[in-house]
Structure formats: C-alpha cells, structure tokens
Amino acid sequence: MAENRGILKSLDHRIRSSMAYTNWVERNKGPQCLTCGKSEHLECHHLIDLYHVILGMWKFYGNEKEVFKHVEMYHTTDMLEGITLCRDCHKKRHAGRILEEPSVKPATEMWCVIPRNLNLAPNPSSKEHRQGTIGLIAYQTLLGIGWNLLNERIADRILTINRRRFAELLGKHPGTSFNRSLRASLTLLQAEGIVLAYTENGNEGNDVEIHISREYLEDIGKNPWFVPLRDIQTNSVSVLCLRLWLGMQSRRATYSIGLDKMKTHMGLTGKRQNSALKSIRNAMRDVEWAKLEETEPLRFILKKRPPTPIRALRAILAEVIEQAK
8 A cells, every 4th residue: 555655645635625625614614613612723624534535435446536536526515524623623633644734834925816717808909998808907916916815915805005016016117007007907897896996095106005895805715726926927918818727727738628719718709710829829939838739629738837835825815815804
C-alpha cells in the first residue's frame, strides 16, 4: 500500500478542493463546536475519517477516477456524516496529520478572485456598451475588487481604493483616462447590481469608496475562481478572456472546444469565423503557457502551471467574506 499513499493523499486534496465538499461543509456545519461550545473558526469533521473512506474505496475500485466520483457523490448526497468542531478541537482529532493545514499560508497578494459563473458576457468593443456585457476595465475592476477582498481590505462590504494604486495593480497607467474608465466601469457594475454605490472622496479625489452588494459576495463565496494577478494585466479583453477560460482547464494537458463556443466565451459572437479565429490567434501570443492548434474543434495544448492553493485560499476567502458582511 506504500506505493499508493501518494495517490490517496492526492485524492484527499482533490476532494477537499471540490465544490461537493465545500457545499457539504456548508450544509452540515452547525452554529458552535460540539466539544467546547465555541462559535468561531468552525469546521466540519468527518465522523469516519475521509482518508479511510478514500482508502476503502481504493481497495474496492483501485481506480482514481472511480474513487473520486464515488467519494464526491457521497458528499453531494450527505451519505457521510459530520460534526461541527472549532479549529483547535478539530486539530486534536487529527493529531500529527499534515493534510489538514497547509504548511505555508498562500501569498494572497499574488491572487485575485471572481465568481466562476459570472453572468456578464465579455464585450471587446470600447465604443459601445451592450446590456448584460462587460468591457475590459470593468472586468479588470471586478478582479481588482477580488484582489482587495482576498487581502482583507474590505469591511462592512465597503472597499476604499486609491485610483493611482488601483491602476498600477491592474497594469494600467494612472491618470485622467484611467479615472474616466474606472468611473464608467463602476457605473456599469452598479447597473448590474454588483456595486451598490461608489463615492469619490478624500486625497484630492483620488480615493474611491465602493459599496459591494451582499449578493455578489455570496456569489464569490459559493463558486470562486482564483486567478493569478499577472494574468489580469493586459490591454486586450480577448487576452484576458483566454487566460481566464484556459486557466479553468489548467488541470488538463489538452483542451478542445468548438470555434462557435469559444467565440461566445470571448465575446466574439458578432465576428465571422475567419475574423474570430484571427482574434484568437493574436490573443494567444500573450498566453505563454498555452499553444493553439487550429483544428476542428480548436485544440489548446496547456503547459503545466504552478498549482493554485485552492483549499487554503477558499478558507481565507470564506473568513474574509464572513467578516465583510
């Protein structure tokens, strides 16, 4: 069994990073620790240790895909029982176990967060705004808000940013043009119900106070997508969309998708096939970790990227959102 230990640990991490596990925790977590009665830093503890559940499945199936599918289903259908414990009491139940806590806290300043299922289509045009669409600066503003959220710079759903520093965060040149674009973006996000209000105040008008809606914070918490900060710094919405979308497939070595579907993901639905393909080809020049094969369907070769510390970032995000509300 020693040769399989690495596989079992990998399955443990994958399960704990899944939406099925996250939702199981939310459904089964009570208001206080069953052992000491504390109401802070609560976690859900498997009555039957998750590692042993995985081990039992592995002995039966001996196949990673089947084990993951069945253990994920057990969480989705609440076939696994859990009790609520605070962080300290939970650690005592797993004395000496290293899987429960990451050894190093992730560098949150390197990451942004956005809802995986953002209900706004990308709009490559800088000249016209269509309802239900989002342009480059507005998209980057959402990711910039997510960066501030992960770095605990929000309280009572209010975020205060300095426009100059915010421009630099997004890889933009500070100044009148950016300020105008930021104002238009916040107005758009307000119309979409993501931003409730924003006020320019203080520091010669360089500080902007942004009120984030509770619904948007909940959307991020339910289904977050963590994005490297460097990926959002671009002057092309096509490049941004490719980085975000291909990043979601980064566990794969290859990813295939029809041209029409890719056009939708990149906001290119109004373009002819040849023109859209040219836009994708040009945007790929700034996605160094992927390669395009112009087949039908399109085929992307995805290079290995450093793993996202999803579980640790999820824990930080959940705590920040709870405090922000």
